[in-house]
Amino acid sequence: MSVHLLEELSTTSLDALDRARTMVILTVSPLEEHGPHLPLGVDAFTARHFATEIAGRLVATRTGWNVVLAPTLHLGSFTFEGPGTVTVRQRVVRDAVVDYGLSLARAGFRFMLVANGHAGPTHLAALEEASAIVARRAGVTMASVSGHLTWSFRSGRFLDQVEAQLGRALTDTERRAFAEDAHAGWWETSMMLMLRPDLVDERWRALPPATYSLPERLVPDYPLKRGGQGYVGHPGLADPAFAKATCDVLVTEAMALVDALLERRLGTFTRAPFSKIPLLRTNFWPVAAAAGFAVAALAWFRPRR
Numbered sequence: 001m002s003v004h005l006l007e008e009l010s011t012t013s014l015d016a017l018d019r020a021r022t023m024v025i026l027t028v029s030p031l032e033e034h035g036p037h038l039p040l041g042v043d044a045f046t047a048r049h050f051a052t053e054i055a056g057r058l059v060a061t062r063t064g065w066n067v068v069l070a071p072t073l074h075l076g077s078f079t080f081e082g083p084g085t086v087t088v089r090q091r092v093v094r095d096a097v098v099d100y101g102l103s104l105a106r107a108g109f110r111f112m113l114v115a116n117g118h119a120g121p122t123h124l125a126a127l128e129e130a131s132a133i134v135a136r137r138a139g140v141t142m143a144s145v146s147g148h149l150t151w152s153f154r155s156g157r158f159l160d161q162v163e164a165q166l167g168r169a170l171t172d173t174e175r176r177a178f179a180e181d182a183h184a185g186w187w188e189t190s191m192m193l194m195l196r197p198d199l200v201d202e203r204w205r206a207l208p209p210a211t212y213s214l215p216e217r218l219v220p221d222y223p224l225k226r227g228g229q230g231y232v233g234h235p236g237l238a239d240p241a242f243a244k245a246t247c248d249v250l251v252t253e254a255m256a257l258v259d260a261l262l263e264r265r266l267g268t269f270t271r272a273p274f275s276k277i278p279l280l281r282t283n284f285w286p287v288a289a290a291a292g293f294a295v296a297a298l299a300w301f302r303p304r305r
Contacts, residue, residue, distance in 0.1 A: 002059035006070045014068070014107070022066040023058060023111040023262070024104050025051045028097060028127060029118045030076025031086045033224075034184035035231030037204040038192055040084045044072050046117030047146075048190050053251045054115070054258060061255075062262075068109075070100065080183065081221050082230050094126040094133075094282050101134030101142055103131055111262060114144035119182075121280050124126060124150065141264055145202040149250060154182075158249050165245035177234040179194025180211045185233015190243035194203065197240075209234045210287075 006014070006024070029043035039045075055067035077090040101112055112134070114127050127144035134142045151159060163169050170178070181187055192200050210231055211229060216222055223230050259265075 002065065003055045003067045003069065006068050009068070017066050017068070018238055019063070019108045019110055020067060022109060023055075023112045023113060024068045024070060025055060025115055026070045026097065026100055027051045027072040027115045028075055028093070029072065029116055030079050030088065030120075030123070031074050031084065032076065032079040032118070033082025033230045034188065034221075035207070035235065036141075036227075036229050036237060037207060037231075038184050038189060039196070039199045041074070042188050042192060043076065043117035044074055045195050046188070048072055048117075049116045049191075049195055049247070050117070050254065051115035053247065054113070054254055057251065057255055058258060066163060070104075073100070076118045076120060076123045077126060078122040079118075080223060080230060082224050083110050090122045090126050090282050092189050093123060093128045097127060098133050101130065101140075102138055105134060105138035105301040106141045110140045112140065112142040113258065113261065114142070114146065115147035116144065116150075119150045119154065122282075123275075125277075125280050126282055138246075141261055143257070143261050145254050148254055149257075152253075153246070153250060153276075158246075158253065161249045161252075162242075162245045165248050166241065174237065178208070178239055180209070181233035182217075183233065184231035186237045187243070187246065188244075189232075189235040189238035190240060194240040194243040194247075204235045204238060206245035207231070207235045208257070209236070234247050246287050 004013075004017075027044065027047045029047040031040045032043060033040065034042045050067055057070060058067055059065050073096060074086065074248050075088045075096055077088055077093050079085050079087060079273045081087065097114065104112060112131075114131055116123070116127055124144075124147040128147055131142045131144045134140065145181055156175070159170060159175065159178065177186055189200065207229070210223065210228060210233065212232060219225060222228070223232050
């Protein structure tokens with residue numbers, strides 16, 4: 001078998017894997033409310049599915065390669081604070097992934113990928129930061145591909161490819177609905193109907209659209225305010241066929257990035273836009289506070305005439 005579960009391997013079995021032909025995939029996604037119809041683990045289920053699909057394609061296309069799937073880390077920042085959501089600080093997310101990555105690097109593994117199903121801006125930034133830290137400290141190749149793919153997918157860049165997989169064009173109504181989709185709506189409900197239909201409450205069919213303007217989305221926990229049920233988008237449009245089409249496209253796009261990772265063409269990686277915003281990065285507030293203290297100290301101790 002070429003795809004292994006880390007928790008099922010003995011030290012001897014793990015150590016026998018060829019480090020030059022083994023990739024380790026870390027799955028990192030939170031437990032978070034997803035409306036009245038979906039389970040708390042939507043992001044983790046989705047991320048694990050992508051990790052498994054990537055693993056299967058990798059070993060099918062690269063002779064002699066192995067993939068080790070690490071247990072899912074139910075961690076994530078920038079979450080909606082509904083019942084069941086486990087709030088994790090951004091720094092904790094980053095540091096946990098760094099610790100995992102460095103531990104695997106000490107065991108000799110040279111290629112690591114982070115799989116993720118959560119689009120929280122600070123979460124995406126934390127995963128990219130952690131990957132960069134491990135790569136720099138341990139001299140290994142590690143990357144999170146979810147940030148760029150998530151941004152491209154949410155912005156509609158892959159819709160033409162999705163249509164090709166579906167075998168039909170999306171209607172204007174569907175394209176507008178996709179643009180309004182953000183959380184436990186059309187796409188995530190479709191994903192769960194494909195992956196774990198037993199966990200989807202039948203009420204999804206009757207849920208009305210929940211759409212929000214940009215100013216409304218800037219309010220913390222906005223889907224849960226003013227009678228909101230914790231979802232954003234059109235869950236009533238959900239269809240497993242839509243989920244399958246999007247997954248095929250996303251895994252294909254991810255594999256192009258995985259190939260770049262394995263061939264050390266990291267210059268082809270594009271960071272998520274969110275990770276370029278200083279305010280959303282893990283160290284922004286500590287650095288800003290330190291800088292403010294330093295300025296205040298200089299002002300206080302500056303000689304007075």
